[in-house]
Amino acid sequence: MTSSSKPGTARTVAVIGGGAVGVATASFLLREGFDVVLIERGGLGEGASFGNAGVLAPSSVVPMSMPGTLMKVPGYLLDPLGPLSIRWSYLPTLAPWLARFVRSGTRERVQAQARALKPLLDDSFSAWLPLVRHAGNEVLIQRDGFLAVYRSEADFAGDALGFQLRRDNDIPFEVMRGADLWAFEPSISRDYTVGVLFRQCGHTINPNRLVRTVADAFLRDGGRVVQARALGFAHAGGALQGVQTDAGLIPASAAVVACGAHSRPLAAGLGDDVPLDTERGYHVLIADPETRPLRPILDASAKFVSTPMETGLRMAGTVEFAGLDAPPDWKRAAHLFTLGRRLFPGLAPHHPEARVSRWMGFRPSMPDSLPVIGRASACPAVVYAFGHGHVGLASAARTGMAVADLVAGRPPALDLAPFAPTRF
Template identity: 40%
Template sequence: MFDAHRADVAVVGAGIIGVACALQLARQGRQVVLIDQQAPGMGASYGNAGHLATEQVFPIADLSILKRLPAMLLDPMGPLRLDWKYLPSALPWFARLLFNLGPTHYQRTVAGIRALNEDSQAAWQRLLHNIGRPGLLREEGSLLVYERANSRAALETLQRRMQQQNVPLEFWPGDAIRQVAPHLSDRVQGGLFFPGTGHFLDPYQVVCELVDAAKACGVQFLTRQVRNGRVEADGVTLDTDQGAFSARQVLIACGAHSAKLTAALTGKKVPLDTERGYHLMLPHERERLPFAVTSLERKFIMTPMAGGLRLAGTVEFAGLERPANMQRAWQLHRLSQGLFRQDLSAQDATPWMGFRPSLPDSLPIIDRVCEGKVLLAFGHQHLGLTQAAVTAEWVAQLASTDRRGAELPALGPYRLDRF
């Protein structure tokens, strides 16, 4: 039987980030236990868009959100929605978001996202190579397409902004796009191709493969609900629904559910909210696209996977408690109509909703606090899959007793004490 008092690190959260971190920590020779109230990968890691989004170096919002706010409140099917009933709870978070849209803070955010993204693809290559499954990731690029002539100016503006951030990209005219994606309709006039991106054939399988590798390295997986915790002289004690146990260190990596435990262990209240994301899986459309394609005007992404074509997108702010509005998932199919020469089949389609953990400056918290007893890795918003492997490498460095966070200056923008 596992003796929790002998654990070196207890990882709370069995999503893609928690599992990747647990594996990296175990490879250092540490005894690791990973705890979650549900099976690994069954949260946001199960239903993400599967896109290795290294090109997405800008935060989730800019000053144009002020112009869109009325539409957010009025359109229940819009790409960006704020639930009326959740508005009072969300106002402090949105106030912080608007504060972070000032030039200095905005540039700091972009630099922080870019620093993580720039090594994300290489980190995934290292991780998948180490578990012998490089084929889970297709590094064939991705496209952002536009349809309306008056969208060309917006695309060119985005192109210039991305080039300023050294994002690799190419402009492709409509004919060039249809040469590689012949099912797309003539309405597509052109787009930006991002060669430094890719997509995962099955995000949930990625988690499962990492779980198998972690178990082979000795990681113990416990199905428990962590209710509270406290930092003590020799480590951290966690209170669960099946009793208390201790470890020398704890890593909080439970995504949108991380705020409560962080407050209990560190005394810090973090402004963590959730972007509720939806997807619709079309099992009969595996061959429609060669790689992920995003629509500039329609604001959603389509990713080819082993199980079909996944339509994903939309951001909904409604908290953790309100039930999912699956009409938002089905709306993704309606959004796809007209993008293809022949409309996509929704036969046997399955909808899904998950919680993306989001902080108002669009940066995650990656840190080591409480004299190294508490490690933090959460708040990656819609870039959790993209940044999971590089986050795991950084966390493994932070956990080492012979290395200190001060030796990793790149962690500055992600520290807990910025709030």
């Protein structure tokens, strides 16, 4: 990994985790004039930020746990192509998280969660664009809409509360049916009869390149990257001395924990027992596909997203509860391809292995679908920025701006109360 050093005596801030959230946060902190060191144990942008669906969607204010979600779970689990699977040996570990997940799905709570997510997601573009523009790669972000499609009016009606939440939060959408939908998006099967277009949404054509490009600009501007695993913090009397890593102590007077699904032990070391778990997700990507949609499509009946990427057609989704250590179950990726062919009849049934890639990653998931953004209990010089679940790419840059406010000692422009680490 390359690194460069910033001359001068600015206060040093250590950002732990080089995913979308960490890299965006490090970039905004550098703009504030801090000396910033980004600590990443692996490759930049190679965690959850590598293989997601790339969607930047203000429309994603709808939380994962909704009234009625629990009733759908048995059907999901029984269907081999269903959007959910649980490794049963993981259930005892997951049980407290699941209980909170179910409790957070009341009508009042989902309304509050959607309200909290709205400003984080609304600014997806205005927060990311200055970073990619500065990096000289604006083409990485495209604002060409996001289309949700349904196989039946009944499926569409089943999401009525989600659309009400969007209306309540002034998120515009247009409903199309039958021939209008097929003319608008010719690649999809005529079995899909209802479509909902969110014009203000968009996507990145390569999430990994987005993160790496912004990281390259961070390095060029004098930021530093250290390859190391953070183990804990050296602090006394509320002041931070540095981050303890497997490569020794990295001195810093402030730090940010942005380790995605792996953040829990670092927060626990600072007295915050946050209920962070992971919803593992998969993708299958077909290079040089026979057909591709004009914009990302959510198959809202089967619950996966197909995104036209610069590297091919990516079908991403599924939720698998199996923790951080279990090996991937590649059947989940194969199912995504089966579902993809159902959505895009023009996609060939078989592809040479050289044109297919598969991926599994760890969504950093909180039971109330809200991230953790706030100061650590035992050392306020450490700020948390993790737990963005299904919307971490879209909300990473806006999170970085809020964290920069906190570290600079300004009242954040975003109301951070709903994201407090101590809310549970």
